[in-house]
Amino acid sequence: MAFRPGFLLLALRAILAVSEPCSVLFVNQGKHPITLEYVPPGDEPNRYIGQVVPGQQHSEDSHCGHQFALRVEKGPPTTVLIKSAGKVLFKAQTVKVVVEPAGALIGSEMRLDTPGMRAQVEATRKECQIQFQGHQQDVDYFCSKDFDHRFYVEARVEHTDAEFKKKHGSAMKERERGDRHQPPKFSTFTDVGFKVGSMPQDLHTELLRFHSTERLTKAKPENMLVFCPNLSGRESDTWLLALPQDLRNKIETSMRPILAKWSGFEPDDLQLTAIYGVRLYHNGSVLYDHVDRVDTHVISAILEVQHMVGGAEADAADKELWPLHILDHDGGQHRVRNQVGQMILYESATCAHGRPQPFIGREFANVFVHFAPRGWPDKFRVQPGQPRGFRHPEL
Numbered sequence: 098m099a100f101r102p103g104f105l106l107l108a109l110r111a112i113l114a115v116s117e118p119c120s121v122l123f124v125n126q127g128k129h130p131i132t133l134e135y136v137p138p139g140d141e142p143n144r145y146i147g148q149v150v151p152g153q154q155h156s157e158d159s160h161c162g163h164q165f166a167l168r169v170e171k172g173p174p175t176t177v178l179i180k181s182a183g184k185v186l187f188k189a190q191t192v193k194v195v196v197e198p199a200g201a202l203i204g205s206e207m208r209l210d211t212p213g214m215r216a217q218v219e220a221t222r223k224e225c226q227i228q229f230q231g232h233q234q235d236v237d238y239f240c241s242k243d244f245d246h247r248f249y250v251e252a253r254v255e256h257t258d259a260e261f262k263k264k265h266g267s268a269m270k271e272r273e274r275g276d277r278h279q280p281p282k283f284s285t286f287t288d289v290g291f292k293v294g295s296m297p298q299d300l301h302t303e304l305l306r307f308h309s310t311e312r313l314t315k316a317k318p319e320n321m322l323v324f325c326p327n328l329s330g331r332e333s334d335t336w337l338l339a340l341p342q343d344l345r346n347k348i349e350t351s352m353r354p355i356l357a358k359w360s361g362f363e364p365d366d367l368q369l370t371a372i373y374g375v376r377l378y379h380n381g382s383v384l385y386d387h388v389d390r391v392d393t394h395v396i397s398a399i400l401e402v403q404h405m406v407g408g409a410e411a412d413a414a415d416k417e418l419w420p421l422h423i424l425d426h427d428g429g430q431h432r433v434r435n436q437v438g439q440m441i442l443y444e445s446a447t448c449a450h451g452r453p454q455p456f457i458g459r460e461f462a463n464v465f466v467h468f469a470p471r472g473w474p475d476k477f478r479v480q481p482g483q484p485r486g487f488r489h490p491e492l
């Protein structure tokens with residue numbers, strides 16, 4: 098049956114009348130990745146949205162009254178009905194997903210309407226306008242009131258600088274311990290631990306096109322956790338331009354053989370564990386040296402999609418433009434210069450890496466791809482004193 102345009106318009110009005118927009122932030126506070134699905138009305142099957150890994154979040158422009166299902170891999174779904182804009186905090190308990198508070202949503206905290214919040218919103222907007230000066234479309238999008246309540250703004254109202262420093266400082270100490278203690282416990286797959294090259298040209302072309310056409314329509318605040326020791330949502334104004342499935346597939350098929358060859362595995366021996374991005378780092382972002390989550394992020398690549406820096410900014414920043422710091426397997430320190438179209442292959446759970454000086458510029462856009470060899474991590478633990486270099490079994 099074909100819809101007549103008039104009918105469609107009426108139906109649309111009816112839908113809009115009953116459902117106010119509700120932006121929802123799904124925050125995984127647990128230790129296991131959780132699958133997020135949209136539950137359509139009627140008996141259509143659920144629509145897969147994505148995986149929310151521990152410590153990360155997914156923002157969804159939803160409507161009040163919509164329902165979502167959260168589940169651990171094969172566990173039963175926990176359904177949440179969205180009643181207002183806000184955050185859905187959840188974690189996995191064995192196979193069940195627990196949502197706080199049970200089954201509903203806290204909406205009020207996103208609508209802090211206090212003098213302090215209003216002043217902070219104004220101050221952040223002014224900074225934002227200065228940062229994107231000369232790029233009116235960037236100002237219109239990134240400094241708009243739609244994003245007034247991102248963590249980057251809220252967190253400055255919720256905690257003073259001193260309170261933040263104190264709590265973040267102890268998370269940073271924990272991170273530094275991890276940087277020292279995690280690498281010796283696992284096998285290594287290459288001599289050095291990282292390698293710099295160019296990503297396949299056709300992949301770069303598609304990622305660039307996606308980035309340039311969608312950054313000012315689809316990018317959302319990433320809302321990293323405020324006390325995250327690697328990339329704090331209070332310090333760094335990062336955004337996420339979520340990749341569509343066809344591009345994710347293209348990234349997987351392009352990068353699997355490259356990473357397999359580099360690490361000495363057959364392509365089928367690597368399991369795709371995450372594709373993340375496009376992450377847009379804005380001016381002032383700081384990524385502290387860290388090792389990645391050990392359960393999934395093992396054989397990885399950073400794809401440098403686009404760097405937007407003006408002439409004066411490039412002069413002010415050092416000419417290396419926010420280099421990647423990375424430690425090799427022998428503890429040697431390296432600075433990798435950036436290059437649009439560059440890919441950095443790296444063993445992300447065993448080579449501490451970061452961009453610890455603030456990024457000075459307009460936007461730095463990266464995609465992250467992570468694979469793990471089958472049997473990871475248990476088959477690849479190393480006893481103290483044993484050699485770490487993994488020897489592939491002879492065929």
Ligand SMILES: *[C@@H]1O[C@H](CO)[C@@H](O)[C@H](O)[C@H]1NC(C)=O
Pocket residue numbers: 224227228229380381455456457458
């Ligand atoms: C960019 O960030 C740096 C470091 O945080 C800051 O000093 C500078 O004022 C910012 N520049 C603009 C144009 O916002």
Ligand SMILES: *[C@@H]1O[C@H](CO)[C@@H](O)[C@H](O)[C@H]1NC(C)=O
Pocket residue numbers: 152271272273275276326327386387388389390391
């Ligand atoms: C952040 O760094 C810590 C410590 O290095 C690490 O345990 C954690 O998994 C990192 N987070 C992510 C998301 O990689």
